[in-house]
Amino acid sequence: MIEKLERMAMLFDFYGSLLTEKQQEMLSLYYEQDLSLGEIAEEYKVSRQAVYDILKRGEKTLEEYDNKLGLIKKFTAERQKLADALDLLDRLKAKGESDLREKIKQALNEIIEGFYV
Numbered sequence: 520m521i522e523k524l525e526r527m528a529m530l531f532d533f534y535g536s537l538l539t540e541k542q543q544e545m546l547s548l549y550y551e552q553d554l555s556l557g558e559i560a561e562e563y564k565v566s567r568q569a570v571y572d573i574l575k576r577g578e579k580t581l582e583e584y585d586n587k588l589g590l591i592k593k594f595t596a597e598r599q600k601l602a603d604a605l606d607l608l609d610r611l612k613a614k615g616e617s618d619l620r621e622k623i624k625q626a627l628n629e630i631i632e633g634f635y636v
Contacts, residue, residue: 524550526591530581533590542577549574601631 527550535543548554548562549570556567556574563570585591605627611620 527578527581529591529594530578530585533594534581534584534588537584538577538580542573542580545570545573546577598631601627605631 527546531546531550535546538546545559545563548559549556554562556570559570560567605624608620608624608627
């Protein structure tokens with residue numbers, strides 16, 4: 520379940536603005552604010568089934584965008600490359616290159632942190 524929540528959060532971050540306003544609102548309430556189908560239905564004065572249908576349609580749309588554009592796969596690959604580079608820099612420490620290593624590590628960490636903004 521955690522994996523699905525993480526995936527939906529990433530999909531929503533990358534493609535959420537391409538959804539309808541209602542889909543954006545309901546996906547946000549469900550995934551980000553952890554409201555139940557019943558709570559969302561009550562807020563919008565619709566049935567739980569209507570909320571469920573809107574969520575499923577929104578999820579499907581997000582998956583279709585990612586299947587076509589592949590931004591999450593690219594993002595994940597770039598993040599892994601940066602993590603690998605940081606790992607290699609840690610190995611430099613043993614060779615006495617700590618000053619250069621720290622400067623490079625700081626720059627890479629800034630890049631990685633930029634992904635989460």
